[in-house]
Amino acid sequence: MRDRPEDVDEGELSRVLDKWGIGAASLAYAPVGFGDHHWIAADDRGRKWFVTVADLELKNGQGSQAALRGLRKAMDTAAALRDQEKLDFVVAPLRAADGETVHRLGPRYALSVFPFVEGVAGDFDQPLTPQERGAVLDLLAELHRQTPPASTPVLHAELSMRGLLEKALEGVISWAGGPFAEPARTLLSGRAPGLRQRLEEFDRLVKELKESHRAPVVTHGEPHPGNLLRLEDRYLMVDWDTVGLASPERDLWSVVREPEDLARYAKAGGRMPDASALTLYRLRWDLEEVSIYVDWFRAPHDRSLDMEQAWDGLVGAVERLTDKAPEKRQTLR
Structure with a gap:
C-alpha cells in the first residue's frame, strides 16, 4: 500500500521483530504492492529484511481472528514449500525463534518477515x-x-x-x-x-x-x-x-x-x-x-x-x- 498506516507504532513493530532476533537499527516504509503494508528493516551490520504487515480487518471480510488463522496457514504452507519441498522460487516467510511465521502486531495487524x-x-x-x-x-x-x-x-x-x-x-x-x-x-x-x-x-x-x-x-x-x-x-x-x-x-x-x-x-x-x-x-x-x-x-x-x-x-x-x-x-x- 502507498499510504503508511498511522496506527502502526514503529516502536512496537521493532519489539515484535525481536522475536526473529532482528535488532532493527532502521525501519523504512516501502510504498509497494496493494493490500498489505511493508517496511524494510536493517541492522547496524547492513543486513536487511522485508517486513510485511497485514491488515486483518481487510483480509477476508470474516473478522480479524479468522483472517489471522488463514494467514498463518498460508505462511506456514509457503515456508513448507521452500523448506520441505525445496522450491527455490518460493519467497517464503522466515520463522521466528518460536517457530511461528506470523505474529500479532496490536489488535488489527499481523507481521511476517521475509528475506530481502x-x-x-x-x-x-x-x-x-x-x-x-x-x-x-x-x-x-x-x-x-x-x-x-x-x-x-x-x-x-x-x-x-x-x-x-x-x-x-x-x-x-x-x-x-x-x-x-x-x-x-x-x-x-x-x-x-x-x-x-x-x-x-x-x-x-x-x-x-x-x-x-x-x-x-x-x-x-x-x-x-x-x-x-x-x-x-x-x-x-x-x-x-x-x-x-x-x-x-x-x-x-x-x-x-x-x-x-x-x-x-x-x-x-x-x-x-x-x-x-x-x-x-x-x-x-x-x-x-x-x-x-x-x-x-x-x-x-x-x-x-x-x-x-x-x-x-x-x-x-x-x-x-x-x-x-x-x-x-x-x-x-
Whole structure:
C-alpha cells in the first residue's frame, strides 16, 4: 500500500521483530504492492529484511481472528514449500525463534518477515512475452505437482463475500460515508442487471467444476507480474498469502494467452487446462474484486492514494463484468 498506516507504532513493530532476533537499527516504509503494508528493516551490520504487515480487518471480510488463522496457514504452507519441498522460487516467510511465521502486531495487524531479495519487480497489468509466460507456466506446473503441505488451506470456488455482493446489488446495505461511498452505490445500481447475469454464469461454472471431480493442487492464487521478481535469468514468486488447494486454473487464467501456452502447461503439468474452469476463475477474480471494494467503500473511509486505486479497481472490474464499453470515469480528486 502507498499510504503508511498511522496506527502502526514503529516502536512496537521493532519489539515484535525481536522475536526473529532482528535488532532493527532502521525501519523504512516501502510504498509497494496493494493490500498489505511493508517496511524494510536493517541492522547496524547492513543486513536487511522485508517486513510485511497485514491488515486483518481487510483480509477476508470474516473478522480479524479468522483472517489471522488463514494467514498463518498460508505462511506456514509457503515456508513448507521452500523448506520441505525445496522450491527455490518460493519467497517464503522466515520463522521466528518460536517457530511461528506470523505474529500479532496490536489488535488489527499481523507481521511476517521475509528475506530481502534484490530482484526486479513487475507491475500487476504488465504484459509478458511468450517466453516470459512460458517461464511462469513452468514454475506453476512445478508448484502444482507438489504434495500439499499439511497446513495448505482448502479453497472453494464460491465467492468469499457473496452475501454482501447480493445485498449491494439489491440496494439494501448501508453506506457509512466517505468520498467513494455514493459513487460506488451509484455504479452498482446502474450495472446491477449485468452483474446479476454474471453471477448466474458464475454459479453454472462452479457447478460444472464440482461435477468434473478434478483433483485440486497447490495453487499460488495470484501469479501475476506484480507478484514476480526477476532475479538474473529466472523468476521468484512472492505474496503467498493466497496459497491454497484449488483447481490449477485458479493460477493459469491470468497467465495463458495463446493455445501454445496451454500446450506448454499440459506438457509440463501433465494435464490440459479446462476452458470452462479458466473462464470461471477469470470471472471469479472480478466478482471478488467488486465484493472487496464494496466492503471497503461501505465502511467509513477518507480519500487516499490507496482508496483512489481501489476506486479504479472497482470501476475496471464492473466494466469487465458487464461487458460494456468503458464509460468516462468519474473524477473524484
